[in-house]
Amino acid sequence: MAKVVGIMTTSHVPLIGKAIHLGLQQDPYWKPxxxxxxxxxxxxxKVKPDVVLACYNDHGLNFFLDKQPTFAIGTAATYTSEDEGWGIPTMPEFPGAEDLSWHVRDSLVRDDFDMVTCQEMSVDHAFTIPMALLWPDQKWPVKVVPVCVNTVIFPLPSARRCYKLGEAIGRAIANFPEDTKILVIGTGGLSHQLEGERAGFINKEFDLQFMDSMVTDPQWATQFSDLDLVEQTGNEGVELLNWLVARGTIPGPVRVVHSNLHIPISNTAAATMLLEPV
Structure with a gap:
């Protein structure tokens, strides 16, 4: 049967993609x-997952202000990255895990989640940068399932709802009949705000508490409304909703394989965690 072998969460700042392109990994600013x-x-x-299921937020490549689904899932055979105007080179296309995508989609709809199904889909930096951080040669050894979460137009899905979506994805994976190892990724955050009076806002204390809760109390953040999360993390820091979806896919306890927090990268608290089931 299919199983989630790990959860990887990381920031997806566009400037990371440019640093990769320019080979700045050892630059003092980027090295940490x-x-x-x-x-x-x-x-x-060591683990060699077969599939990456990536929970992320689209930045206008597929959905814009006129059409913004709360939750969407890709069911395509392949996914291409496109030029978003950030100076990030496009990456090789990603092979889709079609059978798993359709299985998860069907299971989520039957579990009362109204998913928008995307049989054609492009993926932006929120998806491509984490993949390039994991596989720098950009020769993808995995197939992918993209899951988009609205973190753009208010009201956002609640933290509670996002965690429940993760739980439902976990159930769907557990019922997938093929022997498949799945790495779930949650991308974005942590605290940052790019505009307005609080531009440059970072809340290290909240970020550390949230990262700890991913292990010790994964539903801790579900107490906060979307506006509470903006107050605590900044307007773009609400991308931590993607982390909650990812965390919900493992119902039991997890252990930290690796964790890293660096402040700042492009006015962002750039955090990374790797968790695996106990």
Whole structure:
């Protein structure tokens, strides 16, 4: 049967993609962030997942202000990255795990989640940068299932709802009949705000508490409304909702394989965690 072998969460700042392109991994500004990934790559070499299910937020590549689903899932055969205007080179296309995608979609709809199904879909930096951080050669050894969460237009899905979505994805994976090892990724955050009076806002104390809760009390953040999360983490820090979806996919306890927090990268608290089921 299919199983979630781990959860990897990380920031997806567009500037990371440019740093990768320019080879700045050892630059003093970037090194503390990129140093968080060799232990994760060692784990990948050992575990060798078959599929990545990535929980992320689209930045206008597929959905814009006129059409913004709360939750969407890709069911395509392949996914291409496109030029978003950030100066990030496009990456090789990603092969889709079609059978798993359709199975998860069907299971979620039957579990009362109204998923938008995308049979054609492009993926932006929120998806591509974490993949390039895991596999720097960009020769993808996995198939992918993209799951998009609205973190753009208010009201956002509640933290509670996002965690429940993760639980439902976990149940769907557990019922998938093929012997498949799945790495779930949650991308974005942590605290940051890019505009307005609080531009540059970072809340290290909240970030550390949230990271700890991913292990010790995964539903801790579900007490906060979407506006509470904006107050605590900044307007873009609400991307931590993707982390909650990812965490919900493992129902039991987890252990920390690796964890890293570096402040700041492009006005962002750039955090990375790798968790595996106990």
């Amino acid at each position: 962030f990129f140093d968080g990934f060799p232990p994760i790559r060692e784990w990948l070499e």
